[in-house]
Amino acid sequence: MAISIILLFLPLIFFSSFSSSTIDRLSGSSSLSVEHADDVLTSPNGDFSAEFFPVGDNAYCFAIWFSEPYSEGNRTIVWMANRDQPVNGRKSELSLRKSGNAIITDAGRLTVWSTDTVSESPVFLYLHERGNLILQNSEGGVLWQSFDSPTDTLLPQQLLTKNMQLLSSRSQGNYSSGFYKLYFDDDNVLRLLYGGPEITVYWPDPELMSWEALRSTYNSSRIAFLDSLGYFSSSDNFTFMSAHYGERFQRILKLDFDSNIRLYSRKYRMDKWTVSWQAMSQPCRIYGTCGPNSICSYVPHFGRKCSCLPGFKIRDRTDWSLGCVQEFNLTCTRNETGFLKLSNVEFFGYDYGFFPNCAFGMCENLCLQICDCKGFQFKFIKHDHPSNIPYCYPKTQLLNGHHSPNFEGDMYLKVPKTLPIQETGLDCSSTVVKQLNRTYTKHQENASLKFVVRFAMLVGSVELGVIFIVLCFLIRTHRNSSAGTQNYHRITTGFREFTLSELKKATQGFSKEIGRGAGGVVYKGMLCDHRIEAVKRLNDA
Known part of the structure; x- marks a missing residue:
């Protein structure tokens, strides 16, 4: 019997858990709340889900991810609405307005994200089977879609155009x-750009002309596209094919936080993603890997290793992208300044200029003459001449440093002659990143709400005071009433109050009648202090 009951309820449990997370569209003036775990939009094929996602302590962003396999701490996010302005974990919601706008509001009713759309006809929001969140009106017109505003990920069948960009996460x-x-630059070329304290393009190789990088600048359409089979093509003639080409694979093209763009593939709804293509195969050639004033070296079977330059210390041990800071004072006095040789170390970019056929001594003097020179790169390059030609590259910034035994050149770091050299370093694998705390921040206070809250607090305080006074009075009255039952209570007029038993005793059971009237009978009585009193017993009593 018990087994049959369990079997009877299993379908109900399964249906309840499945149906609670299958909202296919949002319409009318409805909303999705951050407080309701069942407020989830799901694509018709079940591949994608959209709801509020925790990004920190009491901080939530509305996001789209792959539904399966589901793991609370390991979701594959493909799009996020309010990535830079998370909302509170209470009373925040995504809602539709009658005006045709979809908005995200926080606990203080502040709008932190909006589609900025208007429609005279009713609108509804739904999640397409390709992972595209679409706001559509009743006539079938698309007012807004997430495919037009990507974050760091491009999905199959999603276009990247001249007005769009992929922007990496912070970590x-x-x-x-x-x-x-x-993004597409003004020359119609698809590029990767570093937009930190210093801005520079790092892919394709900035030292190459566009035609040398096999890119075309003549197609102004600026469109890039990843198809469902794993083939990527761009209007600048850049193409590549996934190592896992074909159907039955799910794919994402993602600009990772470490600056490399990678194509990830996995078998349909399987757990593990595999890198099937990446723009830069050498980890230390990825721009900004170890931050300024540092060196990246690659060790097989270990990974990347970041180390500060001699005379520098790491800025933040949990985030190598911030690099290292200088510990010495460098003057422009020639006789107080020298150079430290760093063999097989290259810093690319931020050259004061490049000087061919420049002897080592001339290159050294050139850097000494430039007060802002941080050091110089010196290497030999072989062209069509039988001997190598020396090249000098004075550096204004020390970024993108890496060590490679195959690099035929050296870096000469400008340092004080009195500097005690002590080289420091820390390991930095590709998975060691800074976990930044993200908490919900109240961006703007609501003045009306603030007044109402304060007024309610004031009224509440007054009510508590009144209740306290009334309670004290009632307690005192109760105590006085108890005393009256013991014949010690005197009313405010000064008269004494007697009980019926006391009156019976004083009149000897109402036995000595001394008078009678319309209201009742009067009896003679004697009190406990021997005073004679007349006691009238009313007829109604």
Whole structure:
């Protein structure tokens, strides 16, 4: 019997858990609340889900991710609405307005994100089977879609055009906007750009002309596209094919927080994603890997290793992208300044200029003459000549440093002659990143709400005071009433109050009648202090 009951309820449990998370559209003036776990939009094929996602302590962003396999701490996020302005975990919601606008509001009713759309006809919001969140009116017109405003991920069948960009996350645990972006430049070329304290393009190789990088600048359409089979093509003639080409694979093209763009593939609804293509195969050639004033080196079977330059210390041990800071004072006096040789170390970018056929002594003097020179790169390059030609590259900034035994050149760091050299370093694998704390911040206080809350607090305080006074009075009255039952109570007029038993005793059981009237009979009585009193017993008593 018990087994049959369990079997009877199993379908009900399964149906309840499944149906609670299958909202296919949002319409009318309805909303999705951050407080309701069942407020989830799901695509018709079940591949994608959209709801509020926790990004920190009491901080939530509305996001789209792959529904399966489901893991609370390991979701594959493909889009996020309010990535730079998370909302509170209470009373925040995504809602539709009668005006045709979809908005996200926080606990204080402040709008933190909006589609900025208007429609005279009713609108509804739904999640397409390809992972595209679409706001549509009743006539079938698309007012807004998430495919037109990507974050750091491009899905199959999603276009990247001249008005769009992919913007990396800040770190693996922080989904806010980072430093790197994929975009079409003014020459119609698809590029990767570092937008930190210093701005520079790092892919394709900035030292190459566009035609040398096999890119075309003549197609002004600026469109890039990843198809469902794993083939990527761009209007600048850049193409690549996934190592896992074909159907039955789910894919995402993602600009990772470490500045590299990668194509990830996995078998349909399987757990593990595999890198099937990446723009830069050498980890230390990825821009900004170890931050300024540092060196990246690659060790097989270990990964990347970041170390500060001699005379520098790490700025933040949990975030190598911030680099290292200088510990010495450098003057422009020639006789107080020297150079430290760093063999097989290259810093690319931020050259004061490049000087061919420049002897080592001339290059050294050139850097000494430039007060802002941080050091110089010196290497030999072989062209069509039988001997190598020396090149000099004075550096204004020390960024993108890396060590490679195959690099035929050296870096000469400008340092004080009195500097005690002590090289420091820390390991930095590709998975070690800073976990930035993200908490919900009240961005703007509501003045009316603030007044109402304060007024309610004041009224509440007054009510508590009144209740306290009344309670004290009642307690005192109760005590006085108890005393009256013991014949010690005197009313405010000064008369004495007697009980019926006391009156019976004083009149000897109402036995000595001394008078009678319309109201009742009068009896003679004697009190306990021997005073004679007349006691009238009323007829109604």
